[in-house]
Amino acid sequence: MSTIPNPFESRRGISERRETNPDLQQERDGASFDSMQLTHFLDGGSDGTYRRRHIENLALSDPEYDFDRESSQLSLDEAFKTALKHHVQLVRKTKEFGFKDKDYDIYNYFAHYLNPSSQVKKRLWRSGGPMFELHANQFQQEKWLKDIKDHRIIGCYAQTELGHGSFLRGLETTAEYDKERGEFVLNSPTLTSTKWWAGTMGWCANHALVMAQLMTEGKNRGPHPFLVQIRDMDTHNPLPGIAVGNIGPKYGLDAIDNGFLRLENIRIPRMNMLMKHFEVHPDGSYTPAKNAKVINGGMLRIRCQIPSQSASILAKAVTIAIRYSCVRRQSEMQPGAPEPQVLDFQTQQEKLFPILAQAYAFTFTGKALTKLFEEGIQEGLNGDPSKLLELHAQSSVLKAYMTSRGVTGIETCRMACGGHGYSRFSGFPTLLTGASASVTVEGDVTVLLLQNARYLIKCFEGKVKDAQCAYLLKEGYSRPKLGGKLKIDTILDCMAFRAKLHVNQAFTQMSQLKLKGVKSSAAWNTSSVAWTEAAIAHAEYISMKAFADTLPEIPNGPVRVALHNLCLLFGLHVLVRSSSRVLIQADYLSADDLSQLELSMLELYEAIRPDAVALVDAFDFTNRHLMDSVLGRYDGKVYEHINKRAEEYNHGRPEVHPMYEKYLEGLIKSRM
Ligand SMILES: Cc1cc2nc3c(=O)[nH]c(=O)nc-3n(C[C@H](O)[C@H](O)[C@H](O)COP(=O)(O)OP(=O)(O)OC[C@H]3O[C@@H](n4cnc5c(N)ncnc54)[C@H](O)[C@@H]3O)c2cc1C
Incomplete structure (x- = not known):
């Protein structure tokens, strides 16, 4: 095995700094905080970061995890062979290092990502x-x-x-x-x-x-x-x-x-x-x-893990897109001025910053769900059925919501990278196909949203008590006061009102049908689109709440300010871009209020812009985590690597493709 790099020097070393694309380096130098501070927070402290990096480096420096070609370029048999070889090495090494619990998870997770097309194999290998x-x-x-x-x-x-x-x-x-x-x-x-x-x-x-x-x-x-x-x-x-x-x-x-x-x-x-x-x-x-729901308990565990994995995949996609958008210069913003970094276009920020906010919101929501699972599963299996119900409802809706948003987010990131985003070397295809499987495995997205909706009905009717759904029973939501500095609590309250509004609308629609004599099952089906919207609105509310609940844990300072801005953006983007009609119809917001919220959102883009690279660096992905994306590299050497990968692709191939002689030559030379 080659030498294991020092966990803190390997990705932020002096040599890396010297070699980094100057635009990307300027972004890092100009950020309001050192991304490592946020990395430590995400890892639960600097010890956590040290340990995680150490374990990742054990895998990275192991030659058995050879990874010559992006797995999307391998044939099915080759991909299977590589994954199998890696898996067997993983089993051996896990034993050799004696990894348990969290260490086991880190090694297992990372080693599997060395071969991204097998990214769910770690789940499926022993999926029974x-x-x-x-x-x-x-x-x-x-x-x-x-x-x-x-x-x-x-x-x-x-x-x-x-x-x-x-x-x-x-x-x-x-x-x-x-x-x-x-x-x-x-x-x-x-x-x-x-x-x-x-x-x-x-x-x-x-x-x-x-x-x-x-x-x-x-x-x-x-x-x-x-x-x-x-x-x-x-x-x-x-x-x-x-x-x-x-x-x-x-x-x-x-x-x-x-x-x-x-x-x-x-x-x-x-x-x-x-x-x-x-x-x-x-x-x-x-x-x-004793509890018929127990039959689904095994799925529950995996469903509780998938949201965190979706958060991570989305974070990877947005890391690639934001780094590339700082390296890529195109067009003229002012006549005669140097070409701007494409991330300076407001439209580019509108594409990427809400996804960055989602990536953080989903990270914290995933952590909250894991905690809920750890606390709830034993109580549930030991005879408290309400715990299983709650876990089932939460994991269903979050899995459905986060995986489906993950897929659209990755595709948005891909499109935001223009032509190079479409290259397989961008890493997006592997991220996307992996993420889109998550939308279906362990429960189809719509089926899960509708399962959650049935739970929301029980909470709405007061038949089930669940702290996350307490907003459904709250009365007297008042119109938000939007003057002055926008507060997270104000936006969170709007999100709660909006989710309750959707539940209320779906419930009314269904009840009216029943009053007209429509059978329950038909009334349910006829209102099911409204119910899926209600479930999504609920998921959006609890995701913002998980984000907001995390903020006080961050020490006062620029990191907290940056995440505070992202949290606000998460909520504002939902309210402004996907709810304006219902909120105005309900007379909760006026058209002027919405314009004001939109203005605040656009101002947030400006506030987030200087920290965008630091915010993605904080996820602390290695290039390997990013599917060896040529666009998302830490050093920003995008063009060099696009070119290098194309050269490698052509290496060893004849300059004239054999198919020229077979098909093309006759066509070109014929005198039809
Ligand atoms: C990559 C991958 C790995 C998998 N691994 C496993 C595995 O290891 N073990 C295993 O057992 N299975 C596995 N599956 C299967 C997976 O769990 C199912 O495909 C998934 O649960 C969806 O079920 P389905 O295929 O029956 O979809 P369907 O239910 O047939 O869905 C088709 C459409 O019908 C809609 N629909 C269905 N029911 C309703 C409803 N009640 N109301 C409204 N709309 C509805 C759905 O929303 C969807 O749009 C895997 C699938 C994939 C893609």
């Missing part, structure tokens, strides 16, 4: 893992958990079928209990019952956690998890009765072998149904779970 740990009783944990953790059992989570994903009860795979032999018999009775999409099922997994309809005592007890061995432990061949394979090329994430699975009379022992919360007894009698 969270479900297994949640549902396995003590006997089952003792029997299998060590093998799962040691990667002898390579698991996958097989819920989705060809015909059903979102609607769990619609699954068709069956698991029928045979009490004579004390076994379950699993079958895929139809084409549409074929398990589809499970990550690592295609080529890697030797076991699957299969969700199947449990049939016992002649009754269907609904979907339950079953641990099924699918490949031989010696030869890796599919076991008799099992048809398994890869579902083929996807939109992205080439390194992940998503698979299909068909089961024909597969017999497994009774104890292979995970039975911590429900049980099938030897005589076939069934004890249901």
Whole structure:
């Protein structure tokens, strides 16, 4: 292994300073704060930064994580091979270094990002893992958990079928209990019952956690998890009765072998149904779970992690776009003046600064959600169903909102980089395809928004108490006082009012339909667009609240001022750009108020501009984190690297492409 660089010198060393593009260096020199102060805050202190960088450097300096070509240029097989090699190295190194808990997460996260097209592999590799740990009783944990953790059992989570994903009860795979032999018999009775999409099922997994309809005592007890061995432990061949394979090329994430699975009379022992919360007894009698929601608990954990990952991906995209926008000079702002940095155009700021504000808001919201999960999951599983409900509602709406905003944010950043943004060397394609998978995996965006909306109804009616939804019961919102210096509390109050307004409108629309005799289910469907808007407005409010709640933790000074401005911008942008109509209709804001808010927003762009680079530097991404983007490099040597990568691309290729002779030559030389 090559020498491990000093965690504090490796990315901010003197030599880097000398080599940095002068425009970017000027941005850093002119910022109102040292970005490292903010990095420390994000890491929970300078020790946190030191430790994180040290662990990242262990991965960065490990030659086994070779990474010659951007993974989007690899064939599917090459991408898979590289990811697999990296993963095995990751498992070895994690053991060797003895990483646990947070250290494990940092190493695991970073090493996986060395091969970005496998970025969700870390989740999927043992994706049955969270479900297994949640549902396995003590006997089952003792029997299998060590093998799962040691990667002898390579698991996958097989819920989705060809015909059903979102609607769990619609699954068709069956698991029928045979009490004579004390076994379950699993079958895929139809084409549409074929398990589809499970990550690592295609080529890697030797076991699957299969969700199947449990049939016992002649009754269907609904979907339950079953641990099924699918490949031989010696030869890796599919076991008799099992048809398994890869579902083929996807939109992205080439390194992940998503698979299909068909089961024909597969017999497994009774104890292979995970039975911590429900049980099938030897005589076939069934004890249901105390809390029916527990079946979704494993997904909950992953859903609570995805928002933080979305925040990180968005932060990467905006880092690339802002650094590039400081290096890129184009056009004339004043006749005869030097060409400006494109970030000086107000329109460029309108594209990028709200995304920068989102990246921070999502970072803090993701942290708050992780905390809520850690506090709530045990209480929930130990019998307080309200905690599970709250977690489910929060994670659903934040996952849906943040992943979908992440995708639009990345694409906006890509467009903000002009032609070079469209090059694969920009890093955007890999970020985008990874992010767009997150919108769908672990729950479709609309389905999750609507699940949250049902929870909002309960809170709105006062049937469920949840501090995050207390604003729904608050009466007497008064019109905001907008004179003088704009306060975060004022904007937060507007966001709360706006979210309540959306909930109220959807609720009224649905209730009126019911009063007219429309059936509940039809009334729900007819008002569902309004409900998705309400859920989004709720997510926007709680994201701004998480941001605002974080500000007092930052010591007084320029860092706090910079984040204060971003927090205000986050709320203002939502109010001005996506709610003006409803707020005026509700007589909450006048047209003049909105003009004033818009003016404040544009003034914030000017305030944020000098700190834009420091604010993205503070995320402390290495070039590797940024998919080796030629546009987002820390040193800003954009043109040199665009050119270098093109030269590398052409290296070893003949100057005249062989297809010239085959097709083009005849066309050019013909005398048609
Ligand atoms: C990269 C990737 C990895 C995956 N990995 C796994 C895995 O490891 N294991 C696994 O089991 N699955 C996996 N999946 C499957 C994934 O979980 C499902 O695709 C996802 O939950 C969406 O379900 P669906 O495909 O049934 O979509 P559908 O529900 O069919 O969605 C189609 C459309 O119908 C709409 N719709 C559906 N129901 C409603 C409703 N009630 N109200 C309004 N609109 C509705 C949706 O909004 C969407 O617009 C993976 C998928 C991807 C893309």
